[in-house]
Amino acid sequence: GQNIDQPTEMTATEGAIVQINCTYQTSGFNGLFWYQQHAGEAPTFLSYNVLDGLEEKGRFSSFLSRSKGYSYLLLKELQMKDSASYLCAVRGMNSGGYQKVTFGTGTKLQVIP
Amino acid sequence: EAQVTQNPRYLITVTGKKLTVTCSQNMNHEYMSWYRQDPGLGLRQIYYSMNVEVTDKGDVPEGYKVSRKEKRNFPLILESPSPNQTSLYFCASSPKTGFGNTIYFGEGSWLTVV
Numbered sequence: 001g002q003n004i005d006q007p008t009e010m011t012a013t014e015g016a017i018v019q020i021n022c023t024y025q026t027s028g029f030n031g032l033f034w035y036q037q038h039a040g041e042a043p044t045f046l047s048y049n050v051l052d053g054l055e056e057k058g059r060f061s062s063f064l065s066r067s068k069g070y071s072y073l074l075l076k077e078l079q080m081k082d083s084a085s086y087l088c089a090v091r092g093m094n095s096g097g098y099q100k101v102t103f104g105t106g107t108k109l110q111v112i113p
Numbered sequence: 114e115a116q117v118t119q120n121p122r123y124l125i126t127v128t129g130k131k132l133t134v135t136c137s138q139n140m141n142h143e144y145m146s147w148y149r150q151d152p153g154l155g156l157r158q159i160y161y162s163m164n165v166e167v168t169d170k171g172d173v174p175e176g177y178k179v180s181r182k183e184k185r186n187f188p189l190i191l192e193s194p195s196p197n198q199t200s201l202y203f204c205a206s207s208p209k210t211g212f213g214n215t216i217y218f219g220e221g222s223w224l225t226v227v
Contacts, residue, residue, distance in 0.1 A: 033216065035216075040201075040221070041220070041221070042203060042218040042219060042220050042221050043156070043203075043218050044218075045215050045216070045217075048215070087155070087156065089156075089216075098161075098163060098169065100158070100161070100171075101146075101158075101207075101216060102158070102172075103148075103155050103156040103157075104155060105153065105154060105155035106155055
């Protein structure tokens with residue numbers, strides 16, 4: 001099966017940097033996603049990592065270590081609008097041999113002035 | 114515009130009254146799935162489909178049915194809804210798994226069963 005762990009809540013200050021960690025266990029790993037979700041809205045795609053290393057996209061960066069089953073999402077120059085839940089999701093293999101994406105429960109980030 | 118469209122967006126229904134939530138995508142994606150989202154439990158997969166006429170159970174399939182007769186459509190059927198199916202539902206699509214790196218979500222359907 002697949003198991004994903006990420007912190008439930010975090011608080012950070014506007015203008016600062018915050019790192020949201022995600023650890024996972026899966027068979028047949030084939031990629032890790034980060035999504036942003038504002039309350040009551042659909043998740044929106046932020047990043048995708050399939051190889052080890054850092055992917056940078058503007059204020060957002062995502063890191064992956066496959067050997068450690070670990071990823072983090074780094075948000076720089078925090079803005080109030082970054083207050084949202086951040087979902088870590090892993091694509092792996094299910095018991096039927098099909099690839100499957102499993103989402104973590106999300107990290108609710110509150111940005112304060 | 115690439116999109117996943119689901120309807121209805123909001124619905125209040127009574128226990129036992131069959132309902133269908135429709136989902137349609139215009140990106141010619143092979144893979145589609147349904148999730149429900151509940152406080153503290155995150156997104157849980159209900160059913161998924163690898164392609165036309167190929168569907169399989171996700172993590173929480175009890176009480177739900179799906180069909181995939183056409184590539185673009187993937188309706189979710191609640192034959193006899195119960196209050197524990199009150200939730201926020203998302204339909205999602207993506208290119209054939211193993212290719213592409215983005216999952217597209219519909220806007221969500223708020224379902225209340227009383």
